[in-house]
Amino acid sequence: MAELLAASLIRDVPDFPKPGILFKDITPVLEDPKAFKEVIQLMAQDAKACGAEVIVGIESRGFVFGCPIALELDLPFAMTRKLGKLPFDKITEEYALEYGTNTVEMHVDAIKPGQKAYIVDDLLATGGTAAAAQRLIERLGGQVCGCGFMIELSFLKGREVLLGLPVKALLEF
Numbered sequence: 774m775a776e777l778l779a780a781s782l783i784r785d786v787p788d789f790p791k792p793g794i795l796f797k798d799i800t801p802v803l804e805d806p807k808a809f810k811e812v813i814q815l816m817a818q819d820a821k822a823c824g825a826e827v828i829v830g831i832e833s834r835g836f837v838f839g840c841p842i843a844l845e846l847d848l849p850f851a852m853t854r855k856l857g858k859l860p861f862d863k864i865t866e867e868y869a870l871e872y873g874t875n876t877v878e879m880h881v882d883a884i885k886p887g888q889k890a891y892i893v894d895d896l897l898a899t900g901g902t903a904a905a906a907q908r909l910i911e912r913l914g915g916q917v918c919g920c921g922f923m924i925e926l927s928f929l930k931g932r933e934v935l936l937g938l939p940v941k942a943l944l945e946f
């Protein structure tokens with residue numbers, strides 16, 4: 774397969790948001806319609822192959838990728854949001870970070886019982902965020918058919934946390 778247009782557009786930003794972290798900045802991909810479209814089409818192909826019935830985006834860069842994938846496939850889009858952002862009845866999941874914890878939420882009606890959900894985010898690191906999204910979806914009676922990321926930081930072994938789930942990443946670092 775020809776190299777992905779987006780591959781050369783990922784910008785490494787050292788020591789953001791704190792010392793020692795090499796941040797993968799995806800904004801140059803969003804500024805290049807050809808590269809962005811290619812990423813969306815490849816991710817949409819995988820979601821379709823998984824039999825997805827709803828696309829679940831993780832706040833906030835998961836929304837940027839998840840929405841066009843949902844539209845491309847003519848599927849509903851659902852959000853997992855950070856604590857306190859969702860207005861309606863919701864459920865909550867906490868997960869561990871390197872220091873402290875984080876909390877994500879979903880509306881109680883975001884997933885229909887039995888629905889096959891495909892989780893989307895820009896980047897897979899430790900897998901904690903996607904695993905929390907999986908728990909939310911399963912608590913609502915849904916079933917996760919796969920997860921898609923533009924980038925995977927494979928040295929952080931996020932796939933091991935998402936054991937049993939098909940995980941697709943377009944670029945590996």
Ligand code: AMP
Nearest residue numbers: 795796797896897898899900901902903
């Ligand atoms: P994790 O739960 O560790 O898999 O972290 C995934 C989330 O954190 C995603 O929403 C990413 O956008 C963000 N993230 C973690 N590490 C990085 C990084 N090195 N560069 C850019 N985003 C990151």
